[in-house]
Amino acid sequence: MSANKWGDGMLTERQLFILRVLIDDYIKHVEPVGSRTISKREDITYSPATIRNELADLEDLGFLEKTHTSSGRIPSEKGYRFYVDHLLPSLSVSHNKMDRSELLFTEKVHEAEVLFDQSARILSDLTNYTSVVLGPNALDMKLRHMQIIPLSSQMAVAIFVTNTGHVENRQILLPDSIEPSDLEKLVNILNERLAGVRLIELNSRIHLELADVFKKNLKNYQNMGVFLDQLLLWSKKEKLFYGGKTNMLSQPEFRDLDKVRPLLDFLETQDLMEKLVSSSEKGVTVKIGTENEHEAMRNCSVINASYTMHGKHIGTISLIGPTRMEYKKVISLLDSLSKEMTNRLNDFS
Amino acid sequence: MSANKWGDGMLTERQLFILRVLIDDYIKHVEPVGSRTISKREDITYSPATIRNELADLEDLGFLEKTHTSSGRIPSEKGYRFYVDHLLPSLSVSHNKMDRSELLFTEKVHEAEVLFDQSARILSDLTNYTSVVLGPNALDMKLRHMQIIPLSSQMAVAIFVTNTGHVENRQILLPDSIEPSDLEKLVNILNERLAGVRLIELNSRIHLELADVFKKNLKNYQNMGVFLDQLLLWSKKEKLFYGGKTNMLSQPEFRDLDKVRPLLDFLETQDLMEKLVSSSEKGVTVKIGTENEHEAMRNCSVINASYTMHGKHIGTISLIGPTRMEYKKVISLLDSLSKEMTNRLNDFS
DNA sequence: ATTTAGCACTCGTTGTTCATGAGTGCTAAC
DNA sequence: GTTAGCACTCATGAACAACGAGTGCTAAAT
Numbered sequence: 036m037s038a039n040k041w042g043d044g045m046l047t048e049r050q051l052f053i054l055r056v057l058i059d060d061y062i063k064h065v066e067p068v069g070s071r072t073i074s075k076r077e078d079i080t081y082s083p084a085t086i087r088n089e090l091a092d093l094e095d096l097g098f099l100e101k102t103h104t105s106s107g108r109i110p111s112e113k114g115y116r117f118y119v120d121h122l123l124p125s126l127s128v129s130h131n132k133m134d135r136s137e138l139l140f141t142e143k144v145h146e147a148e149v150l151f152d153q154s155a156r157i158l159s160d161l162t163n164y165t166s167v168v169l170g171p172n173a174l175d176m177k178l179r180h181m182q183i184i185p186l187s188s189q190m191a192v193a194i195f196v197t198n199t200g201h202v203e204n205r206q207i208l209l210p211d212s213i214e215p216s217d218l219e220k221l222v223n224i225l226n227e228r229l230a231g232v233r234l235i236e237l238n239s240r241i242h243l244e245l246a247d248v249f250k251k252n253l254k255n256y257q258n259m260g261v262f263l264d265q266l267l268l269w270s271k272k273e274k275l276f277y278g279g280k281t282n283m284l285s286q287p288e289f290r291d292l293d294k295v296r297p298l299l300d301f302l303e304t305q306d307l308m309e310k311l312v313s314s315s316e317k318g319v320t321v322k323i324g325t326e327n328e329h330e331a332m333r334n335c336s337v338i339n340a341s342y343t344m345h346g347k348h349i350g351t352i353s354l355i356g357p358t359r360m361e362y363k364k365v366i367s368l369l370d371s372l373s374k375e376m377t378n379r380l381n382d383f384s
Numbered sequence: 385m386s387a388n389k390w391g392d393g394m395l396t397e398r399q400l401f402i403l404r405v406l407i408d409d410y411i412k413h414v415e416p417v418g419s420r421t422i423s424k425r426e427d428i429t430y431s432p433a434t435i436r437n438e439l440a441d442l443e444d445l446g447f448l449e450k451t452h453t454s455s456g457r458i459p460s461e462k463g464y465r466f467y468v469d470h471l472l473p474s475l476s477v478s479h480n481k482m483d484r485s486e487l488l489f490t491e492k493v494h495e496a497e498v499l500f501d502q503s504a505r506i507l508s509d510l511t512n513y514t515s516v517v518l519g520p521n522a523l524d525m526k527l528r529h530m531q532i533i534p535l536s537s538q539m540a541v542a543i544f545v546t547n548t549g550h551v552e553n554r555q556i557l558l559p560d561s562i563e564p565s566d567l568e569k570l571v572n573i574l575n576e577r578l579a580g581v582r583l584i585e586l587n588s589r590i591h592l593e594l595a596d597v598f599k600k601n602l603k604n605y606q607n608m609g610v611f612l613d614q615l616l617l618w619s620k621k622e623k624l625f626y627g628g629k630t631n632m633l634s635q636p637e638f639r640d641l642d643k644v645r646p647l648l649d650f651l652e653t654q655d656l657m658e659k660l661v662s663s664s665e666k667g668v669t670v671k672i673g674t675e676n677e678h679e680a681m682r683n684c685s686v687i688n689a690s691y692t693m694h695g696k697h698i699g700t701i702s703l704i705g706p707t708r709m710e711y712k713k714v715i716s717l718l719d720s721l722s723k724e725m726t727n728r729l730n731d732f733s
Numbered sequence: 734a735t736t737t738a739g740c741a742c743t744c745g746t747t748g749t750t751c752a753t754g755a756g757t758g759c760t761a762a763c
Numbered sequence: 764g765t766t767a768g769c770a771c772t773c774a775t776g777a778a779c780a781a782c783g784a785g786t787g788c789t790a791a792a793t
Contacts, residue, residue, distance in 0.1 A: 069756050084766050087757070105757045105772040145539070146555050180533045184545050190494070190732075192549045196533050200541045204551040206495050281648045284641060292633060292641060299630045299648075383539075418785050433737050436786070454743040454786045736793070743786075749779085756772085763766075 046096075049081075053089050054098055055122040058110045062359050065287045067107030112324040112358065115336070119321050119362055140375075145383060147171070147199065151276040154352055154376055159279025162365055164356035165302065169312045170274040171349035173201050174235040181229075183222050185209070193266055195234060199344075199383070203234065203272065207265050212258045220252050221259075238267040273309055273350075277302070288334060288357045301331040302355075312353040314339045319370050324358050336360050340373035344380045352376065395445075398430075402438050403447055404471040407459045411708050414636045416456030461673040461707065464685070468670050468711055494732060496520070496548065500625040503701055503725055508628025511714055513635075513705035514651065515627040518661045520698035522550050522621045523584035530578075532571050534558070540567075542615055544583060548693075548732070552583065552621065556614055561607045569601050570608075587616040622658055622699075626651070637683060637706045650680040651704075661702040663688045668719050673707050685709050689722035693729045701725065 046054070053073060060068045070083040070090060079086075090108050093099045098114035101107075110118065140157070144150045151168040158166035176197030185191045188209070195203040209218075224245065225237075232240055241249075241263060249256050280302060289295040301307055311327060314320055319340045325333050338354045352373050354365055395403070402422060409417045419432040419439060428435075439457050442448045447463040450456075459467065493499045500517040507515035525546035534540045537558070544552040558567075573594065574586075581589055590598075590612060598605050629651055638644040650656055660676060663669055668689045674682050687703045701722050703714055 067756085071756080082766050084768095085764085088765090091758080101757085103756095103773060105755080106774080107756060145557070179535065182531065184529050186528065186547070186549050190549065192545055192551060194543060194545070194551060196541055196543070198535070200535050200539065200555045202541060202543060202551065202553040206549045208494070280652055281645060284645050284648070290641060292639060292644075295641075296630060296633050299633070303629055416785085420785080431737050433739095434735085437736090440787080450786085452744060452785095454784080455745080456785060734793100736791105738791080739789090741786105741788090743784105745782105745784090747780105747782080749781100751776105751778085753775085753777100755774090758771085759769090761766100761768090763764105 046093075050089055050093060051122065053086060054093055054114065055118065057090075057099070057108060058114060058118045058122070061109055062361060065359060067102055067109050069107035072107070110359070112326075115323045115358055115362075116326075119323070119366075123363055123366070140379075144379065147201070147380065147383070148274075148276075150376065150379055151274075151350075154372060155276045155278035157278070158352065158354060158368070158372060159282055161368060162354060162356070162361070163279070163282050163285065164354050164360070164365070165280055165282050166278040167308060167312050167353045167355065168276040169309065169351045169353070170276060171199075171344070172235075173197060173203055173272045173274075174269050175233055175349070176201055177231050177233055178229055178237065181222065181225055183207075183218060185215075185218075197234065198231075207262075210258055210262050212255050213262065214254060217253050217255060221249075224248055224252065235269060238264070241267065271309075275305065275308055275312075283355075286357050288359065294334070297331040298335070301329065311337060311355075312339060312351050314341060314351055315348070317341055317343075317348060319366055319373070321362065321366065334358055336362075338362075338365055338369050340369040342373045342376040342380065344377070395442075399438055399442060400471065402435060403442055403463065404467065406439075406448070406457060407463060407467045407471070410458055411710060414708060416451055416458050418456035421456070459708070461675075464672045464707055464711075465675075468672070468715075472712055472715070493728065496550070496729065496732070497623075497625075499725065499728055500623075500699075503721060504625045504627035506627070507701065507703060507717070507721060508631055510717060511703060511705070511710070512628070512631050513703050513709070513714070514629055514631050516657060516661050516702045516704065517625040518658065518700045518702070519623040519625065520548075520693070521584075522546060522552055522623075523618050524582055524698070525550055526580050526582055527578055527586065530571065530574055532556075532567060534564075534567075546583065547580075556611075559607055559611050561604050562611065563603065566602050566604060570598075573597055573601065584618060587613070590616065620658075624654065624657055624661075632704075635706050637708065643683070646680040647684070650678065660686060660704075661688060661700050663690060663700055664697070666690055666692075666697060668715055668722070670711065670715070683707055685711075687711075687714055687718050689718040691722045691725040691729065693726070 056073055056076060056079075057068045060072065070086040073079060073086050074081060074083045090099060093114075094101065094108060098111055098117060099108040100111045100114075102109060140150075140153055144153065148170070151170050155166045155168045176199050178195060179198050180196045182194045183191050184194065186206075190206060191209050192204055192206050197203070225241075228245060228248070229237055229240060249259065253259065280299075283289050283295055283298055283302075289298065307329065311329070311332070316339075319338065322337045322339070324336065327333075327335065327337055332355075334357060335355055336358045338356075338360070339351050340353070341348045341351050343349060352369065354360075354369060356365070405422055405425060405428075406417045409421065419435040422428060422435050423430060423432045439448060442463075443450065443457060447460060447466060448457040449460045449463075451458060493502065497519070500519050504515045504517045525548050527544060528547050529545045531543045532540050533543065535555075539555060540558050541553055541555050546552070574590075577594060577597070578586055578589060598608065602608065629648075632638050632644055632647055632651075638647065656678065660678070660681070665688075668687065671686045671688070673685065676682075676684065676686055681704075683706060684704055685707045687705075687709070688700050689702070690697045690700050692698060701718065703709075703718060705714070
């Protein structure tokens, strides 16, 4: 109740210092930190009692918590938030990290999926947390070439190649009414008129621009509507690449099976995960505990970094770990790794 | 030491009965079963003491084990083996199961991958164990059509469509020396000559049969070798579909984190899993504990059923659970589910 | 010759008590 | 403003007893 006449907004130098030391210690040892422990540091000149007073204040301000009445303190969510926003030792020192991670990539990769897979693996190996790469949405890529290859009188497979070399394919039912020659014409028209259009937009472009062309060239245009919809109606097509899925199990805070089960279930749930690691922001973002807005993540933090291709944000690489994460190490690592990914992606041509 | 003058090979009716009852009970309650428990069953006329004698004999024969000197008995691996081979109530009763599982498929599926995915999910939902579908090896499918689509002057994407409608694709580096017209000719020759050949055999067939044709038609055949190898050298391409990956966590025998961790790690290791669920045998097979030949599986059983297409065995659907599995339920379920898969696959055309 | 009752014995489980020690908050002195 | 001192809290772990489910063995009953 003593210091801090400025209310919530301002902390004394000493408070900042103690808060940082405490969180550093807790991140390292995963045990409530007491006044004695802090006072034993060589760069601390105050007695445990003084520190106790400061700790009590920091607790009142919401940065710290106790696990029981006479325990040491642990950081609260707000504490971590403050730590990440204001107390993190400056992040620029870390170029040696990148050199190391660069080495871990196998020689030359020219397929994006392999790159994503490797990145996720490297990241989880380096951190012992769980990593996820959210791949680019194939539907945002531009059509390079499409083709329909008949399998039988009724079935065919439709193939879409994007400018990035990604291949989307789906099996489709051919309408009875369609003639082979019409099918061929259709494919030709699509290739001529729609090359360079994003896959997701193909359908609407057809309705807007190509109705006339179709009417002119195709015999059975009336019955074609359903077929075209089947051909071009996409479901979401993002892909997740995981690394270290079971690393959660080695985190002391998840020693308990009942704690870890919802977590692992969460990791397996595609749409929740996509939502979790999707981010429109550039650079590295940190979401702590309940900021992730899902019960299963209440004790986890998610660090998110976006990678780009030709300057466009196309996906993210993320790390999921306990709220007590090695933020310093991890943020700089993620920063350089995402940049490395961007570099390699742009090398693809 | 009394009964069983016939040595290992023969058990008395009463021993068989007691063994079956005990294993049934253990499977249900996951707790060592004592003589009293068995004697309390209404269809048992013997006293606990008598049963104790039998249990001691069954233990001597290796079918049962004790967890400590004065505990009840649990089945040994040999016990389970015997139970599965000789004591399982006849398996044919179970057609109601299949009806139910049939209902769980969403209406009409015409893409194999979706079918596999659904099958795995249904199986794990129905059993609360972990299920795996080993998809067909795409490389065993026959070439329907191939194509090479240039992305840039150096890169192209090669696409192979199989008779089953599956699409394999890979990005390739174009050799400097190749001319567009030669590339086109190459593709034409491959399509004409190699349609119907299994993907895995493409490369050898080229070397055996097409060398001459190439020499005649292509200008730069000498430098083509590396390119063809790059184009047609496959890495293994089986795919696993999982259901209920975390179900292991709810099995009481794996309450312990240190027990479950190696298991989950095992599940995530592609090649180990492929080996585990690969089986050349038709029908349903059961592997118990160490029969699976991997440390992490020492306390697990794997039930394996193969599905076929046009009479050919092309993949498996498997269930992984604790050695104490509900074998009866699970075997018949797997049997009908694999048959259902076979049916649906053959409906594809 | 089986079967069974009786009994001593084993051992895991549960709950109690107790000592320990790391931590706190508060007060009074520095 | 700082710190020493002290009473108090609470988690942890060890020691111990009571309990009960189970066993094996022996001797009596069938």
